[in-house]
Amino acid sequence: MTARRRPVASSAKRERTRFVVLMLAPATILLIGLTIIPFAISVAFSFTDYSLTAPNAIAFTGLANYVRLFTSAEFQNAVRVTVEFTVAAVAAELVLGVGIAALLHHETRAVPALRLIYLMPLAITPVAAVFTFRIMLNPSLGVFNYLLRLVGMHPVDWLGTPGMALVSLILVDTWQWTPFILLIAAGGLSAMDEEPLEAAAMDGAGPCRIFFHHTLPLLFPYLVVAVVFRTIDAFKTFDIIFVLTGGGPGIATRTLNLLAYKNGIEFLSMGYAAALAIVMLVFTIVASQALLRRADLFRPKAAL
Amino acid sequence: MTIGALSPARRLARMASPWGRRLVLWLFAVWCLFPVYWLVTMSLKQQVDVIARPPRFLFTPVWDNYQTVLRNGDVWGYLANSLVVALGSTALARPWPWVSRRPT
Numbered sequence: 385m386t387a388r389r390r391p392v393a394s395s396a397k398r399e400r401t402r403f404v405v406l407m408l409a410p411a412t413i414l415l416i417g418l419t420i421i422p423f424a425i426s427v428a429f430s431f432t433d434y435s436l437t438a439p440n441a442i443a444f445t446g447l448a449n450y451v452r453l454f455t456s457a458e459f460q461n462a463v464r465v466t467v468e469f470t471v472a473a474v475a476a477e478l479v480l481g482v483g484i485a486a487l488l489h490h491e492t493r494a495v496p497a498l499r500l501i502y503l504m505p506l507a508i509t510p511v512a513a514v515f516t517f518r519i520m521l522n523p524s525l526g527v528f529n530y531l532l533r534l535v536g537m538h539p540v541d542w543l544g545t546p547g548m549a550l551v552s553l554i555l556v557d558t559w560q561w562t563p564f565i566l567l568i569a570a571g572g573l574s575a576m577d578e579e580p581l582e583a584a585a586m587d588g589a590g591p592c593r594i595f596f597h598h599t600l601p602l603l604f605p606y607l608v609v610a611v612v613f614r615t616i617d618a619f620k621t622f623d624i625i626f627v628l629t630g631g632g633p634g635i636a637t638r639t640l641n642l643l644a645y646k647n648g649i650e651f652l653s654m655g656y657a658a659a660l661a662i663v664m665l666v667f668t669i670v671a672s673q674a675l676l677r678r679a680d681l682f683r684p685k686a687a688l
Numbered sequence: 689m690t691i692g693a694l695s696p697a698r699r700l701a702r703m704a705s706p707w708g709r710r711l712v713l714w715l716f717a718v719w720c721l722f723p724v725y726w727l728v729t730m731s732l733k734q735q736v737d738v739i740a741r742p743p744r745f746l747f748t749p750v751w752d753n754y755q756t757v758l759r760n761g762d763v764w765g766y767l768a769n770s771l772v773v774a775l776g777s778t779a780l781a782r783p784w785p786w787v788s789r790r791p792t
Contacts, residue, residue, distance in 0.1 A: 501717040
């Protein structure tokens with residue numbers, strides 16, 4: 385339309401539009417094909433009784449899947465387990481990661497070697513590492529209990545009781561992902577302006593006070609990013625739980641993700657599993673938005 | 689364990705000295721490395737050493753497990769699969785230079 389009114393600019397403008405469309409096309413096609421269409425399909429499935437045992441008889445059931453989900457005890461249990469696992473694991477990783485990063489920041493000897501070692505848990509194939517943990521945590525022939533007995537403590541049934549199984553999962557997740565927080569915190573520390581810290585030291589603040597009142601507030605923006613990433617990731621952990629406990633004993637460590645896997649892949653009720661996946665997605669979006677918006681509430685007070 | 693018994697202030701004071709700090713850093717290194725160490729030693733153990741009670745730190749290393757894996761040709765197929773997935777997803781996800789270039 386503009387082209388007809390202003391014929392002089394039309395050619396250049398059309399060229400420009402065509403260029404922009406052409407450049408955006410690959411990313412748009414990928415986004416639509418790999419994200420939006422599968423998502424739309426799973427939303428559609430979540431309103432049906434689609435099951436792989438009767439793939440030709442799909443009926444629209446409205447909110448039946450969601451009603452069944454929210455009223456089931458297994459869902460409530462899965463929510464509780466997922467939240468416990470996520471909160472405990474991310475908290476442990478945050479404290480340990482920031483602590484080690486702060487110590488490493490002041491270290492002068494063998495720093496490259498330490499850094500290399502700290503990255504091992506991130507570099508190794510998760511299934512192989514978790515399988516090794518499974519053998520190490522074996523109550524009778526595992527090395528963990530052997531070491532506990534060596535120092536005179538009682539052996540622990542790491543994977544056999546509901547409480548300890550969850551603790552073991554948190555332990556393994558902490559082993560694997562603390563280096564991630566450590567990496568981000570170390571990056572934040574090395575990018576940090578040291579002047580306020582030096583000024584505080586001149587004013588007579590001890591290392592403890594400097595860390596909690598100056599370093600931590602300055603590090604805060606980095607930690608928010610790290611925590612949001614880790615929370616989303618821990619929320620949908622699959623490999624560690626699948627290999628280490630398989631959701632057991634009983635359903636004690638069956639998280640939302642494992643529940644969805646059980647229903648979709650093992651019981652073949654795709655509609656129900658799709659509803660579960662949608663609920664998980666909503667949880668993730670709400671939780672991460674809340675975390676980002678409210679992050680300032682957790683910000684330690686700077687005493688500058 | 690010994691560190692946990694101290695009060696927070698004393699714990700931090702102790703960490704401030706280079707040797708306390710070094711101890712903590714290397715303990716964390718051992719914790720990070722131990723499962724990797726165990727994985728490697730298991731790969732060199734015979735079945736009887738893997739399930740030994742108590743766990744064996746000293747054993748005669750054997751290459752049998754590696755020979756079994758390499759002789760059974762399946763591993764190359766799996767390796768190829770991993771390579772295709774890794775390269776393919778990286779190729780799709782990388783910022784393509786012509787997408788970000790501004791029209792002139």
